[in-house]
Amino acid sequence: MPAITDSPRRRLTLFPNLSGAAVAGIAIAIFLMAFLILPVAQVLYVAFLDARTGAFTFQNFQDFFNTTLFRESFVNSFYVSAMSVVVATMIALPLAYITTRFNFAGTAAIQALGIIPLIMPPFVGAVAMSLLFGRNGSVNLLLNQYFGFRIPFMEGLNGVILVQSIHYFPFILINLSASLRNIDRSMEEAAQNLGSHGMRMFRRIVFPLAMPGYLAGAALVFIKVFDDLGTPLLLNVNNMLAPQAYLRITGVGINDPMGYVISFILVVFSVFSLWASFLFMRGKDYATVQKGGGGLSRRDLNTREKWLAWATILLILALVLSPHIGLLLLAFGTIWSFSPLPDGFTVQHFGTIFTQSTQYVWNTIIYAGTAALIDVVLGCAIAYIVIRTGLTGRKWLDYMATAALAVPGVVLGIGYLRMFHGIQLPFGLGQMSSFWGIIIIALAVRRLPYALRACMAALQQVSLSLEEAAESLGASRTSTIRRIVVPLMTGGILAGFVTSFATAAVELSATIMLVGRSSDAPLAYGIYLYMQSPAGRGPGAALGILAVVIVALGTYLSQRIIERERSRQSTISDQH
Amino acid sequence: MTQSKVGIRIEDLHLSFGDTKVLEGIQLVIEPGEFFAFLGPSGSGKSTLLRAIAGFGPTPRGRILIGDRDVATLPPWKRNVGMVFQSYALWPHMSVRRNVAFGLEERRMPASKIAPKVEAALETVGLLHLADRMPGQLSGGQQQRVALARTIAIEPQVLLLDEPLSNLDAALRVQMRRELLSLQRKLGLTTIFVTHDQEEANTTSDRMAVLDKGVIQQIGTPQQLYDYPANTFVAGFLGTANVLDGTHDGTHFITRGGQRLAVANPSANAKRIVLRPQNIRVSGSGEGVPGKISHREFLGSQIRYLIDTPDGQLIVDTLHATGHPPFDAGAEVKLTIDSQSAALLED
Numbered sequence: 036m037p038a039i040t041d042s043p044r045r046r047l048t049l050f051p052n053l054s055g056a057a058v059a060g061i062a063i064a065i066f067l068m069a070f071l072i073l074p075v076a077q078v079l080y081v082a083f084l085d086a087r088t089g090a091f092t093f094q095n096f097q098d099f100f101n102t103t104l105f106r107e108s109f110v111n112s113f114y115v116s117a118m119s120v121v122v123a124t125m126i127a128l129p130l131a132y133i134t135t136r137f138n139f140a141g142t143a144a145i146q147a148l149g150i151i152p153l154i155m156p157p158f159v160g161a162v163a164m165s166l167l168f169g170r171n172g173s174v175n176l177l178l179n180q181y182f183g184f185r186i187p188f189m190e191g192l193n194g195v196i197l198v199q200s201i202h203y204f205p206f207i208l209i210n211l212s213a214s215l216r217n218i219d220r221s222m223e224e225a226a227q228n229l230g231s232h233g234m235r236m237f238r239r240i241v242f243p244l245a246m247p248g249y250l251a252g253a254a255l256v257f258i259k260v261f262d263d264l265g266t267p268l269l270l271n272v273n274n275m276l277a278p279q280a281y282l283r284i285t286g287v288g289i290n291d292p293m294g295y296v297i298s299f300i301l302v303v304f305s306v307f308s309l310w311a312s313f314l315f316m317r318g319k320d321y322a323t324v325q326k327g328g329g330g331l332s333r334r335d336l337n338t339r340e341k342w343l344a345w346a347t348i349l350l351i352l353a354l355v356l357s358p359h360i361g362l363l364l365l366a367f368g369t370i371w372s373f374s375p376l377p378d379g380f381t382v383q384h385f386g387t388i389f390t391q392s393t394q395y396v397w398n399t400i401i402y403a404g405t406a407a408l409i410d411v412v413l414g415c416a417i418a419y420i421v422i423r424t425g426l427t428g429r430k431w432l433d434y435m436a437t438a439a440l441a442v443p444g445v446v447l448g449i450g451y452l453r454m455f456h457g458i459q460l461p462f463g464l465g466q467m468s469s470f471w472g473i474i475i476i477a478l479a480v481r482r483l484p485y486a487l488r489a490c491m492a493a494l495q496q497v498s499l500s501l502e503e504a505a506e507s508l509g510a511s512r513t514s515t516i517r518r519i520v521v522p523l524m525t526g527g528i529l530a531g532f533v534t535s536f537a538t539a540a541v542e543l544s545a546t547i548m549l550v551g552r553s554s555d556a557p558l559a560y561g562i563y564l565y566m567q568s569p570a571g572r573g574p575g576a577a578l579g580i581l582a583v584v585i586v587a588l589g590t591y592l593s594q595r596i597i598e599r600e601r602s603r604q605s606t607i608s609d610q611h
Numbered sequence: 612m613t614q615s616k617v618g619i620r621i622e623d624l625h626l627s628f629g630d631t632k633v634l635e636g637i638q639l640v641i642e643p644g645e646f647f648a649f650l651g652p653s654g655s656g657k658s659t660l661l662r663a664i665a666g667f668g669p670t671p672r673g674r675i676l677i678g679d680r681d682v683a684t685l686p687p688w689k690r691n692v693g694m695v696f697q698s699y700a701l702w703p704h705m706s707v708r709r710n711v712a713f714g715l716e717e718r719r720m721p722a723s724k725i726a727p728k729v730e731a732a733l734e735t736v737g738l739l740h741l742a743d744r745m746p747g748q749l750s751g752g753q754q755q756r757v758a759l760a761r762t763i764a765i766e767p768q769v770l771l772l773d774e775p776l777s778n779l780d781a782a783l784r785v786q787m788r789r790e791l792l793s794l795q796r797k798l799g800l801t802t803i804f805v806t807h808d809q810e811e812a813n814t815t816s817d818r819m820a821v822l823d824k825g826v827i828q829q830i831g832t833p834q835q836l837y838d839y840p841a842n843t844f845v846a847g848f849l850g851t852a853n854v855l856d857g858t859h860d861g862t863h864f865i866t867r868g869g870q871r872l873a874v875a876n877p878s879a880n881a882k883r884i885v886l887r888p889q890n891i892r893v894s895g896s897g898e899g900v901p902g903k904i905s906h907r908e909f910l911g912s913q914i915r916y917l918i919d920t921p922d923g924q925l926i927v928d929t930l931h932a933t934g935h936p937p938f939d940a941g942a943e944v945k946l947t948i949d950s951q952s953a954a955l956l957e958d
Contacts, residue, residue, distance in 0.1 A: 221700035224667050227687035228694045229714030229765055239713075243704045 055513065056424045059416050060432060066413070067435040071480050074450030075442050079302060081453065082295035095292040104274060105293070109300070112276040115195050116260040120207075120253050122200035126351055127207040127252075133344050135215040136237075138333045141348050148348070149205045149212075150594075152355055154587040156541035156559065157202035158265030159579040160358025162566050164198050165189045165270065166371055167361040173375040194270045199260045201355055206259070207252035214248025215241070247315050254312035258305050262443035264544035265559070269566055276301060280445050281548065289452055298446040305441040359583070365576035372569075384573035388581070392574065394554055395561035396581060398471070399540050402557050406478035407535035410486035411528050413479075418490040419516070423502075433487070440484045444544025447477055451549060469551030477549055478539040485538070486531040493527020494520070526600030530593040537589025541582050558582050616643035616799055617678035617768045619664070624673035624683075626656075626663055633659050634671065634825045641803065641818075646795050648804045648812035651822035652848070660822070661771050661805045665694045677768055688717075693767030693800075697774040699758040701746035707733070707757050708742040714765035732764035733757075735794065752783045759791075763798065770795070770802040776811060788815050809849050813837070821845050842958045846885045853886040853925045854956070864955065868921030870900055872950035881955035888915065888928035890949040893938065899945030904938050920946065 085092045099105045134145050167173050168188035175185040188197055218241060226232075226240045264277040273282060280297035287293070336344060366384055368377025388395075417432045439447075455467035467473060497520055505515045521528075543559040550556045553564070558578060565575025624637035634656045641647045649657035662668045664675055666687035675683040682690045701710055711732055715725045733739040736756035746754055755775060762770065775791065776784045792815050795802045806812050812819050813833040821828045821836060821844075829841040833849075840846035843854055857866040859881040864872045872884065893902075893916060905924060906917040914937050916927045927946065931937075938944055 219698060219700065221696040221698050222702060224665075224687065225694070225696055225700035225702075225761075226713070226717075227667075228665060228692070229761070230688045230691075230717040231713070232686065232688045235717075240702060244702070246704070 054424075056420050056426055060420050060426050060429065063413055063416060063420075063432055064435070067432070067480075070451075070476050071439055071442070071447075072435060074454045075302070075446060077454055078295055078298045078446055078450045082292065082299040084292070086290055086292045095296045099293060099296045102293075105279065105297075108274050108276050108279045108297075111192055111272075111274055112261055115192050115199070115275065116257045118192075118196045119199040119203065119260045120256050122196060123204035123207050123256050124249075124253065126200065126204040126354070127211060129347050130208055130351065131211040131215060133347070135212055136333055137340075137344070138335050139341075139344060141345060144348055144352065148352060148355055149208045150590060151359070152202045153205050154537075154590050155202070155358055155362070155579075155583050156265065156543070156586070157198050157263065157358075158269045158543055158559075159541070159562055159582055160202070160362055161194070161198050161266050161269040162572060163361025163365050163576065163579075164201075164358050165194060166365060167357055168197065169194075171372075176375050189270070191272060195260075195267050195272050195275070198266050198270070198358070199263065200256075201358065203256045203259055206255045207249065210248040210252030210255075211245055214245035217248075218244045250315040251312045254308045254315070258308040261304055261308075262301055262445070262544070264443075264445050264547065265563070268547075269563065277443065277445050277544070280449065284449055284452065284548065289456060294449055298443075298449055301443045301446055302441065305443060309441050362576050362579050362583070365572055366580045368573065371572075384577040387574040388577050392561055392578060395556060395558045395578065398556060399558040399582075399585070402471075402475050402478055403536045403539040405475045406482060406539045407486070407532045409475070409479040410483050410535045411490065411532045413483060414486035414490035414531055415494075415521075415524065415528060417487055418494045419520070422491065422494050423499075436487050437484050439480050442481075444477075444481060444542065444546075445548065447481065448545040448548030451477060451545075465551070468549070471551065471555040474546050474549050474555070474557070477545040478542055481542060481545055482535040482539050486535045489527050489531030489534065490524070493524040493531075496527070497523045526596050530596045530600070533589045533593035533596065537586045537593070540585050540589070558585075616801055618643045618645075619769060619801060619803070620674075620676040621660075621664075622674040622676070624660075624663065624671050624675065626659060626669060626671035628669060632825060634663070637673070637827060639820060639827065639830070641801060643801055644799045646792065646802045646804065646815060646817045648806060648816035648819035649822060650806060650809060650812040650819050650848075652807060655822040656825040657805050657807075657822045658773055659825075661694075661773055661803060664769070664803065665692050665771055666690050691765070691767050692769040692771055693762035693765060694771040695755075695758045695762050695773065695775050697777060699746075699754045699778070701754055701757055701761070703746050705746075706742070707738065707744050707746065707749070710746065710757060711742075711761045711764050714761065718765070728764055732760040735763065735797075736760045751779050752787060755779065755787060759794070763794075763800070768801070770798075770800045772802065772804045774805055774807070776806070776808075784811075791815065813849075821848060823848075838952070839954045840885060840956070843883065843956055846954065846956065851888050851926055851928075853888065853891075855884050855886065855922050856882065857884060858882075859955070864950065864953075866922045868923070870922060870948070872948060872953070874953060874955060875951045876955070878955050878957065880957045882958070883956040884950065885954040885956060886925070886948060886950065887953075888926045889913075890953065891925065891927045892947040892949070893918070893927055893929055893944050894947065895938070895942070895944060897945055899947045902944050902946050904940050904942045904944060907937060907940055909937075918944065918946065 082095055083091055083093070085094060130145050130148060133139055134142050165172060169175065170185060170187070170190065172189065174188070179185050187193055222240060222244060223236065226236050231239065262277060264281055267273070267275045267278045268281070273279065276297050280294045280301070283291045283297070284294040364377055365371060367380050367382065369379040369381050369383075371377035413436070417436055420426055421429050421433050451473055452468050455473060458467040459465070460467050460470055501523065502515050502519055505519045506512070510518065540557070541559050543563060546557060546560055547563065550560050556564070558581065562575050562578045562582065565571035565578060619639070619641040621637050621639040624634055625632070626634040637660060649660060651657040659668060663671045664677075664682075666682070666685060671683060673683065674681050677690070677692065682692075702713075705713070708729055711729045712725050715728055720728075730739060730742070733742055736759050738753060738756050738760065741749065741753065746757065749757065755778075758775075772791070776787055779787055788811055791804075804812070804815060816833060818830065818832050819836065820830045823844050829836055829845045831839075836845060837849050840849060840852075846852045846854055855866045855868075857864055859865070859874075859877060859879060861877055861879070862873065864874050864881060864884045866872065866884070874884070900920055902918040902920040902925070904916055905919050908915040909931070910928075912931055913928045914931050916929070916938065918925050918927055925946070929937075
């Protein structure tokens with residue numbers, strides 16, 4: 036239970052009373068307990084219970100590893116995640132190297148490359164990718180026609196690896212480039228001064244300094260792929276862990292222990308990779324850029340190198356854009372089967388979704404919008420309590436909210452089903468586990484860590500002296516927060532809102548388990564439903580285009596807000 | 612660890628960043644074994660000049676000779692000059708020992724030869740016991756010493772120090788600058804020290820060059836520069852100075868306010884005279900220039916007065932002796948000016 040301790044900034048009170056911050060802190064703690072900690076804890080606990088007697092047992096794990104399908108799923112999930120990291124690294128490394136080491140005109144193209152994949156959820160592009168790269172997809176049809184062979188890009192697990200690494204390589208690119216950029220020029224100059232240069236210097240000094248960033252990005256890719264449900268489901272690859280958990284719970288039933296065992300394994304792996312990436316970063320804050328110092332020096336490319344760089348980038352660009360191109364072809368094509376391109380083009384699929392499926396769009400806007408709002412409110416409150424108050428246990432709010440990172444969507448979904456199953460809501464809202472509001476809460480909990488980071492960053496940029504100045508001029512704590520802190524944080528809060536909104540809008544793994552009926556379903560679920568049948572692919576792709584537009588707009592907006600905020604911050608600090 | 616000392620000769624060096632000229636017509640001779648300082652305000656080009664000697668930044672026009680070798684167009688890794696960076700630039704992913712060994716490894720020296728050299732370098736800076744620590748575990752002063760050890764381990768011909776003390780706190784700064792100096796004397800390394808702090812330059816260097824706006828303003832020993840500044844910038848940058856306008860009549864300098872000041876080295880072109888605050892005496896009565904105390908600052912060993920005179924406000928320092936009450940603001944006083952050795956300026 037949070038209580039007040041006297042921090043240097045707080046007036047001593049004779050009688051311990053609950054301040055506004057303490058009340059807010061307790062409320063947030065209760066929310067997180069109810070909708071994150073307890074549901075997940077229950078899932079982990081049930082994995083150890085005998086399904087019939089309720090006694091504690093390891094039998095479920097034994098059953099799990101004695102079943103060929105589950106062993107295979109386990110190995111497959113591991114293999115797919117590891118290979119996705121490898122392929123994503125192969126894509127990201129040359130891009131990061133080119134942008135940070137050379138004066139290169141294509142740097143803008145590379146930056147776009149780092150964003151394009153993120154604006155399309157991987158499962159949306161998955162079907163389009165099989166039409167482009169599948170056994171009878173465009174590329175293989177052409178290869179077979181002209182060269183007489185096919186490449187099994189999309190066969191089984193390969194498809195998941197390809198789709199996932201194309202989608203998630205930006206995590207490595209962004210982290211690695213940031214690390215490279217954060218290396219102070221003097222690090223490199225000191226090496227040159229001592230007689231080192233070229234690739235040898237890159238290998239001995241530059242890359243090791245960027246290593247923590249790379250590993251953090253790689254760990255993130257690993258765990259995202261390991262936990263992902265949508266992509267394997269849409270590619271019809273079921274022998275992986277997350278799809279197995281989903282299929283067991285939805286097919287066999289809420290009491291089937293295998294779903295819980297798989298959830299347990301997913302959580303353990305998530306926690307382990309997050310912990311590993313934390314270990315990589317700990318004590319290795321290699322961000323060495325000095326005040327007034329520059330990043331690594333860049334050199335000009337000669338003509339041959341320039342061609343090589345462009346060729347690399349165009350190749351990667353083609354690969355990265357292929358889900359988008361495929362999706363467009365699918366959305367505007369009539370029939371697309373056994374041919375490199377659709378037979379004809381039409382806007383009919385958009386007509387279909389605008390007449391039949393507008394509820395998906397409205398549901399998405401309401402769900403994601405509300406979830407994002409909850410996230411920034413909670414995010415700001417937690418950030419303020421953690422950074423600016425001396426509330427006992429305040430760090431735990433941060434830990435609890437951040438713990439959502441380690442909880443795969445499937446697991447949260449299963450947790451809600453189990454916990455809220457059979458709880459009747461008043462006012463005729465039905466069962467709590469199938470009530471649409473629970474989807475919003477699931478989305479909010481899933482996106483909270485990101486919004487929280489945005490709010491923390493925004494608050495940290497508000498100098499404490501600005502608040503103290505207001506207080507010394509007679510403003511109360513509340514009115515300081517209202518008139519000084521919140522306005523200064525606006526940019527960060529908005530960016531957090533937009534990011535939460537855009538990513539919640541295309542979330543599938545938790546919502547797929549919680550959608551009670553089709554009329555309550557959001558876009559992502561609608562896409563999933565459509566994509567089940569060949570006839571539904573056209574409208575499904577059209578919905579996918581809508582989803583991409585929403586996420587792209589959101590990403591663009593948050594980018595703009597962050598940039599504007601950054602330029603405002605820098606004008607303020609320039610005046611010193 | 613000592614080797615034959617080399618001098619540095621810089622001939623007509625020009626350097627620009629794009630269209631901005633940063634260094635213009637630099638001419639400089641640094642004697643073998645000399646401890647030489649580049650002193651100047653920020654943006655004066657002193658760091659750029661040092662970096663040009665090490666081979667960093669845009670390629671300059673002109674010649675940089677280390678010994679007899681023109682290094683101006685060589686890449687940094689072929690110059691064999693040791694540089695200690697302002698930020699120390701210790702690689703955080705390597706232990707102290709590996710940091711120091713780095714330069715020797717790059718010279719493809721066998722490991723059996725590297726180890727004793729690393730230990731000797733660490734011994735020299737007194738940090739052998741911390742050899743297996745990581746840089747992040749060291750204090751600022753210790754990091755500074757590791758940076759030094761790393762540089763001297765490669766036995767460079769020249770040692771370049773870029774504001775090496777600026778990241779240390781005041782007490783440590785004084786200690787480190789003494790250590791730097793004694794190390795330099797021991798190794799006999801030709802050393803260039805960049806600083807914006809005149810006290811650092813004064814206390815360490817044999818000679819120094821004062822830079823402003825990319826141009827060398829004056830070169831000389833610290834005392835020469837203090838006593839005989841070549842222009843108003845140097846006079847003002849090195850210590851506090853009263854600079855009075857006036858004319859010269861062959862034997863005396865006549866200030867605007869009408870004072871006739873006897874000077875030892877007459878110069879017909881003199882337009883200004885530099886009077887150091889401690890060369891003016893204040894008394895309550897007697898002969899002298901009339902003045903009125905405007906402000907008083909107690910500085911500990913000294914008392915500084917701002918005194919209104921016919922030549923405007925003058926800064927005057929008097930030694931503080933316990934038991935002697937100072938003049939109060941508003942007091943009428945007489946000033947005696949020791950102008951015999953005062954410097955005359957022609958700019």
